Structures are given as structure tokens and as C-alpha cells.
Amino acid sequence: MKNNGVFALYPFVPVAVSFVSGLVAGDISFPFVALSVWIAAACLSFLLCLLSVRHPVAQSLFIVLLFFMFGGVCMMIAKQKPRVSLSDEKSVYESVVASEPVERGKTLRFEAIITSGRLTGKKIVISLMKDTVERRYSALSVNVGFVFASRLKLPANYSGSRFDYAAYLERNGVDATAFVYYRDWCPAPVDMGGLSVFQRARLAFLKYRHSLISAYRELGLDGQTFAVAAAMTLGHKSELSADIRDAYSVTGVSHVLALSGMHLGIIYMLLTLLSLRRGPSLLREILIITAVWSYVFMVGMPVSVVRAATMITVYSIVGLSGRERMSVNVLAFTAMLMLTVNPLIIYDVGFQLSFVSLAGILVLCPFASRFVSSEFRMSHPVATGVWQIVVVSFVAQLATAPLVAFYFGRLPLVSLFANIIAVPALTLILYLSVVMIFSFFIPSVSGLFAFLLSIVVSSLNHVLVFLSSLPFASVEGISLTVPQVCAVYVFIISLLAVIKILFKKSFTDRLF
Template identity: 30%
Template sequence: MSIRPTTIPWATHPAVRLIMALLGGIIIWFYWGAELPELLPWLAGGVGIYLAAHLWAVRQNNPALNDAVGILALAVVTLAGTTAAQHATERREADHLYHQGEVEFYRAVVDDYPVVRPNTFATTLRVSAVRVGGQWRAARGGIRVSVPRYEAGAEQPRYGEVWLVRGAPAPAKAPLNPGEFDYRRYLSYHQIYHQQFIHPDQYRVVAFAPPNWLRHWSMQAARRLEGVFRRYVKAKREFAIADALVLGMKDEVDADTKLAYANTGTTHIMAVSGLQVGLLYAVLQLILSRFFGHRRGFRYWSVAVGLLVIWSYAFLTGLSASVLRAAVMFSFVAVAKAAGRQSNMYNTLAVAAFCLLLYDPYLIVDVGFQLSFLAVLSIVYLQPRISAWLDFQEWAAKKRRPWHPRWRQKALTWSAWGLEGVWQAVALSLAAQVATFPLGLFYFHQFPLNFLLSNLVAVPISSVALYVGLFLQAVALPVEWLAAQLGASWLLWLPEGIGWVFEKLIWCFNEYIILVGRSLPGALVQGIHLTPGQAWLLYLLIAMLLAFFAWRRLVWLGAAVGVVFLFSLSRVAEAREVATDKRLVIYSIPRRSALGLHDGASALVITPDSLPLNETERTYRVLPGLIERDNRRVRYSAGWPATEVAVQQVGINGPVLLTWHGHRAAWVSGKLWKGQQPVPVEVIVLRRNARVWPDQLLATFGPQALVVFDSSCRTWYVEKMTPQLRAAGLRVHDVTMQGAWVQGISPEKNSPK
């Protein structure tokens, strides 16, 4: 069956043009915003010029002039995007924390859910006032804070608590190791530029004033619904997934379960977003159309009921950002459908994205926002085309014969119906992956080839589990109230039975996901690094191929070949650069000593204290840099591998000398004895608060050496030794505060990077 090629004429998609212009303006701010003046007067002037030009063009009735005015309108929208991003950036304001000087105390409100970590509570504070030089003044700014869970007086923060905090927050730290996740940039996208570790005796709750009472009530409702799951879902793992599936609370999902879902491409099941909202809306519309589809005005009031349910669900899940995005998107889709404009889905999605980005331009760098809209856009365009490749109803009609017995005809009909449902699910999953896999490679450096197998079973079962979980929430509270009023505890068998079914459904799809991950370990392609340019090239390639299949013109196929050539060229250039690159890295890993020897595509990671890195340290501290450099052959060594590199210990319990490609470095963890023979080196690494003096280091290793404090050194030790070493003329680097030390090595000379 062939599909008639369709085009997307610009004239019928004005919102698509507008969203592209707005996106361009926001991107301009991210790249060149620091150099721009205040843009609001310019935007006002641009709007005035456009209105004047538009009125003049209407009177002239000149098509060419109308086109020019249209281009002017897009330019104004672009300027509006840049202006919106500028005014969404709190750091520009004069009263921001960055411009306050040395803060003694500050007053702030808890403005986010508390995240429960193994040893701390983490949340966000929004500052309203600071005390500087003994005087209070108004201020603004976001602070990401951590509070130890097990210290005396520690309590879990609550949204809306007003804190009086002693001490000054510190600017958020840059990533400390090569390729490490840039948490500072991530926080800045949420208008948070500071961090602080607060002990219970540093703050006092002085009031309760939620910034948004609606959100406060929403959080309270979500916590109450969470209590229902605690009572009726007994297994710890299943409760954690139930909490994530229905309410979007993932605090209690363990790391192994998260990893299993990530490795099979099913993480979206644990996030309340477009999947859950879409399923809820679709089933509701199906039920309403089944029983009330022929009633007068059904098209309008059914949409109203759908919107009420969607936003009620968003309220009951705590009004999280992902649910709000999905609710806004489906609201626009529902309204467009009621207005009879459901055929122009591109305009509808563009309007939804336009409104969201105008409200918060920083959504453009939110991974969830990018994946959600790209997946929906790809599903809208590709899913009908992919599903049209196979028609099982037509297949069944060709197989059916008038003389076949009735049971056989029904079997063919039911088979066609079942195969059609499976194929539609396959088409939907493939369509979503086409648009999202470049982002998956760029952000997560992996791609699960088993995504189709895991999603085909896990998504339907989890969808049924979602409905059962919502039914449990609807039944449990009324039945509990009734049982308490009548003293009839036997009534609780109903929510207990539903809870048992709910728990077993979760167990089923969870075990299936784990089984797929274990059975097909080679299906997860890992360690892929894409530059932003390469990610854009992949999207350009997808666009060229889609254009070729839509219009069947060889020019598009030729363009796709050109894009493949450019992508390959960039990968080859990277490989050539890595092949000749040699570097020594002293990592910044809390309370650990670790170094990396990178030689082309090979890497040797050494922990001198003979204790291997744990999975978290490898995954978050070391692995990103290895992926970024495309290190394919990586070895880990606990202790000095004397057989693989030139390592020599000078004296008993003396310093360890490492010689690598003509570069010499010394690791000092104890005393330097008198009479130690001079050994010139380029780098001295002090470990475990080594008891040494500057004159000893100078006499033993020479005045040209750089002194590096690794992460096993305590803060007090670094603060004590640093001025002494600098006074002796030695250069100093602290990996805990300044990040990993990276030394590029070449046969000709050693050049620090």
C-alpha cells in the first residue's frame, strides 16, 4: 500500500513559522546574550514599526510588500524570544545574590519538593532578604541546599517553610572532572546560581508562607495519595514504582531499578508525563464516546470533561513540571479538536510550545521538554506512515473465504485485530525513536536496541497498572471513611484486593524489563559521544531522508549523502585527534586518590590506595571523560600496576615516582626523610595530609614542580599548606576546589591544559 506524498505548506502553518522565529530568538540569547543591552525598548519599537508597516501594506495591497511585512513580523518575534529570555534571567537584576557582597544571614522560602537522598535532604530555597554589614535589604536568587538527615534536630524540609539561615551560600561549582555533568549550568537553567550545605543549627523555621498556595495544596494531596499506596502496596520495590508511575514521585526507586529501565529504553514509564496524561485522556474519550457519543454538543462538553480530568490529575500529582507540560499540550490538542482543527496538528503543537516558551524560555534547554515535543511531533508525522506499511485487516480479508467455517472466519478477524494492535504499537514506538534517538545519544551516550521488545510488553501492562492504580486511589479513601464510620473493617477487602492486583501488575512489567535487560546485555550500545554539531547533523540527516521519502526527489537523497559524509568526516577528525593525544589526569573524587593515563584510545585509571572505585564514582566522575575522549580500551587498577607503567618507590614508605612518556610525577603520602636524594619532577601530588615542608619539597623535587593536593587531603590541611608553599615559590593546585589537573604530554615538551 502506497502513501500519497503530502507537503506542509507554510501558508497553512503560521504557528510553525512563529515558533521557529521564537526559538531562534531564545537561542541568540544563550550564545550572545551577555553582549546585548536592555532589549525591552527595542522590542516596543519593533512592534510599533511592524504595526505601522502592516497598516501601510494593507492599504497598498501589494503581495511583495505583504511578504516583506511578514518577514518583519518574524524578526519581531525573534526579538521577542531574545527579550523574554533576557528578562527570565534573574542574575541580571541588581538585587540578585551575586551582587550582594558578603552575606551574614538570609531569609528564604522552601520552593521545591525535598529530595530524600541516602544522607541528606535536598531542596531549593528562594531568597527574599539578606543581611550584609549588619543591615537587611531585599534580595532575590535561588539556592540549592542540602541538609544532613542524621544530625540532631534535622527535619525534612516542607514546601512553604520560611527559613532564617546563618552564613553565606557559595556560587555553584563548575564540573570538577573532564566531561563530568555540568550541574552548575543545569542549576542556572532553573535560575539557581548558589549552593550551600546547611547544618540543622544554622537555620530556623520562622514562618510558613508558600509561594504558591495552589501548589502547596497540590503537594499535600499528592502526599495523601502516596499514603494510599503505602497501605495497600506491600512490596518495597513495587511501592516505589507505583509512586513513580501514578504520582511521579521517584525518591524511593533504587539505583538498580532506575538503571534497568534506562538500559531498556523504558525510563518514561517511571515519569508522569505525556504517556500517562495521554492514556488517561484517550480512555476517558473512548468511554464518553461509547456511552454519550450521540448526544447533542458531545464534541464540546466531552473536551471540557477531558480537560477537567487532565488538570485534576496534574493537581493530584503535585503540579510537577513534566505533568504541566503534558497538560498544556493536550489542552491545546483537545481545544483544537473541539474547534474542528485536529487535522492541523503541527499548528496546535507549535502554539503549545510557543506559549510554554514565552512563559519560560529556559524550557528550550530542558531535556524533558525537548524529548516530549520531538516525540509527539515525530509520532504525528511518522506513525500513520509507518502503520500504513502493513494492513492486517486487508490481509484477513484476502485469507477469508465464504466456505470457511464460522469459527475460522472469527479467528481470522480476531487475529487481524490483535496483529493490528501490535503493529500500531510498533509503529508508534518506532516513530517516537526516530526523533529522539539523536538526543538520547547526545545526553545519555547510549542507545538500547531492545527498546522495541521491552516497550511492546511493558507499556501495555504499565498502562493497565496506571488505570488500576487510579481506580485504587478513587476507591480507597471513600471505603476507608465508610469502614471507619460503620465499624465494618471487612469493607477494606475491596481496596486490599485492588492493591494486590495493582502490585502484581507492577511486578509483572518490572520483572519483564529486568529479564529483557539480563537476557540481551549486548543490546545496549554504550560509550557513544556526540558533539552538539554532530547531533545537529543527525537531525539534518533525518530531515533529508524524510524529505526524500515524501517527495521522491534525488536531490534530497544527495543532500542526505552529503550530511553522512560531513558526519563521518567529523568522526574521523575526532579519532585522529584522540590517536595522538596523551594526557595525565589527577581526578577530583571525594576522599579518594585517582589518576588516569590516557594514551590515544586507551586509558588506565589507577587508585593508588588499592581500593577500587565504586560504581557511582566510575559512572559520574570518570566515565564521562572517557566517553568524551572516545576511550575504547579502558583498564582499572587498584594499586600501582608496576608491570604496566614505570613506577618506583623511593626508600621505605617514601614517595612513589611515576615515569610516563618522559613525564615524571611524584606521589607523596608520608614523610620525606632527611638525606633524600633529589629527584626532579614536573608534578608533586600530596596525599592523605602528607607531613612535608616546603623546603623539603624544593630540595627533593626541584623548584619547577607543581604541587597538587588530591581529594584525599582535608580542607584544613590544604588551607594550612597553600600559603606556605606559595611563599616558597611553588605553584599549587587543589583538585577539590579547582577541579581535576589535566597535563597534556608530548615528546617535545609538557604543556599543561
């Protein structure tokens, strides 16, 4: 087979698309087709790949078919994972708090890990009734042990809700839920020796994050300034008000509140600059990747951050080999790697949005950059920076618009302008936070940077609240079906292909 076209430029893309299609097919066929059938089909596909070695076209098709079957096998294995066997009676459990407790009305909600007995290592979500008189619940924080009595239940959906809460908990590794009456628990030292090294390390990092959150408060950050700063830098979003969440959502910049690839990319760039060296270096890359993954552990390992850290790791490895670091191939490989480990995250909204937006940026931004000559970029760095932010924001918004409309019923119209403000502000907030954290031992310095941080965050909040109040800020009440979303993407891709063909020979006359 002649090596040209999309298969030559992006060899991992058709394989990844086939693998994802197999995951979806495996999910659909789960109640009707046995795992053994998928395994047999995968083995047959592999055999056909070996037998067709002298026929490149046929072998390529069989390789694509093999990854389709492999995707089906992975999904079937994930769906057949046995659920935890729970007792119907009320029992006593030793456990440790594994997330920041969040107050919701009369209850305190948090994740916990059971530390003893048959269910050692299992993660549960606890809703604990607050004792408003003694306020014993205020002593609960990450890595604090306690004993409780309750009847554990398997994750279930709320009646009348369209959100698949049970599937959400399953994707995040939650095995059960429990409601605990305020008299049925007490703090107590627990032995965490039965937990895995991974779980204990994660708890240690989360405890360190808790201390940083407390330090933010001690430095004078409060209200929604504290809430936004903690969300952007530490992934602590529980104290964001509904008004602030809505303002960021309406203006299309919710991604700056949720830790994502943008945050980790900025941190990676900062670490690279601080290394004071240029060119690939194995030791430097190992230290940087270690720091990046430490940060991922500290913020609780949300899917979007794990995806970004995985991409950065692959990016570093590819860079050391002297090849192109950031490409659609790297993105496709990262997606396959993450979905092989946990196929169920294919339905995670953050996973879908992050990969679609980054795919759009990698494919379209190089095309858009050709409208600006290299001479203009060299002589006008500020204008070029603004142009790049505009292009990246527009491309990301275009790529994710159908998904945003499908999941949230809203299409932000001021997103392009809001991102021109929010992205540089996010960069400044992260840099100020890093300096503030590393200068805690010098109160006057950390206090100064905390003051500057509060000014930036407060200003950003006010600007976004103002933009969200404009009558044309967003289109609301959109309702799309899955086929309609697919049709919109087909239209967008077709339109872009036509534009690329029409303008292919016109780059001699640049816009700038």
C-alpha cells in the same frame, strides 16, 4: 503568495522555528547586544509587516523575521532577570518544605519556600545535615514549617562536573541554595499569608500527593515495586535504585518512569471514557481540563507534564471549535506558548525530547499507518493495536535517537521490543492505580488492586532487567557534538523525504 506547501499545511511551524532560532540567537548575543537593540529590531519588523500588506511573499518573510526578533527579546528579558540580593552573613529564615525530602548520605535534600522577610516567596534548595541520633529530620515533609539559620548562596555548578547545575536550578525557579547544620534548624509553625495563591495551592496539592505516597506504603507496596509505581503515577522518583534506573535507561523506556505526555494522554483518555458522553461538550472539557491541571499541580509541575497539559488544553479548545485536534500546528503553538512564558526551558532535556518525539509521531505515524488497509484494521483490532505500538515506538525512538546519544552517550537497541511491553504495562498500571486510590475507603478492594498493581510492576521490572542484561541491549560510549547532531537530523529528514517520494504512489499495494 500562493497558499501551498509546508506554509499552508503547517503555518505555525516556520513561525515556531523562527521564534526558537531567535531564542538561541538572543542567548548567544546576550553579553554583546543590548535588549534595546532587539526591541528596536522587533518594532522595525512589525512596521515592515504592516507596510508590506499588499505583498504577501514579502509580508510572510517579515512575519518570520518578526518572530525571530520576538524570540531574541524574550530570551534577553529572561537572561536580564535580576538575581536575588543575598547577605554574606548567616541569617535566620522562616520557611516551608516544598518538595519530598530525599536522603542522600548524611544529608537530607529538599526544596523550601521562604515565608517571611525580604525574601518571602523565594524558592531555595536545602541540604540539611541529618541528626542520626534524635532523627528530628524525619518529621520534615511537604507543607511542614521550620526555621533555620544559614548563609544563602546563589546557584553554582559543582567543580569538575560537565552538568550545568546552576542553569538547571534557574530554569526550575530556584533562587538560592543553603547548607543547614543539624543544630541550626527546628520545626515551627509559619505564617504562609505572604505567599502567592499559586504557591499555596501548589503546596496543598503536594501535601495531598504526600498522603497518597504514604497510602501506597500502607497498602503493602514496598521496595522497587513501590518506587516504580510511585514514579509512574505520582512522579515520586527519589526511591528508584540505580539498578532499576539503569535497566529502564538501557532498554530505552525511561520515559515511562518520568511523567510525560504519554501518562497525561492515558489519564485524559480515561477521564473522557468516564464522562460517558461522545462529541464535544464545553462543560465536560472544562471538568476534564480542571482534573488534568490538578494532577499537574499534585505531581510538582515538571516541564514535561506542563507541556503535555498545555497541549491537552489546546487540544480540547481546538476540538470544541470543530477543527483537527492533534496536529503539528498545535504542537508548534504549544512550544511557542511555553517558551514565551519561560524561554530558558529551551535547554531542558525533557522539553527537547518530548517535543521532538511528539513531532516525529505526528508527522510520520499517519504516513506509516497508510501501509495498513482500513479493512485489516477493522477485522484485526489486536494486530492493529500491536502494529500501532510498534510504529509509535519506532518513530519516537528514531526522532529522539540523536538527542539521546548526545545527552546520555547511549543508544538503546532493544527499545522497540521493550516499548511493546512497557507501554501497555504503563496503561494498566495507571488504571489500576486510579481504581486503588478511589477505593481507599474500602480496604479489601484497594488491597486487591494494590496486589494486582504490585504483580504488574514487579513483572515489568524483571523483564526490563533481563533485557538490559543482554549483550546487545545498547550501544555505549557515544560522543556527539552539536553540529554532528544537526547533521544527523538533516540526514534523517532527507532520507525520510526521499522514501516518501518513492513510495507516494505505491499505497495501493498495502503490507496488510
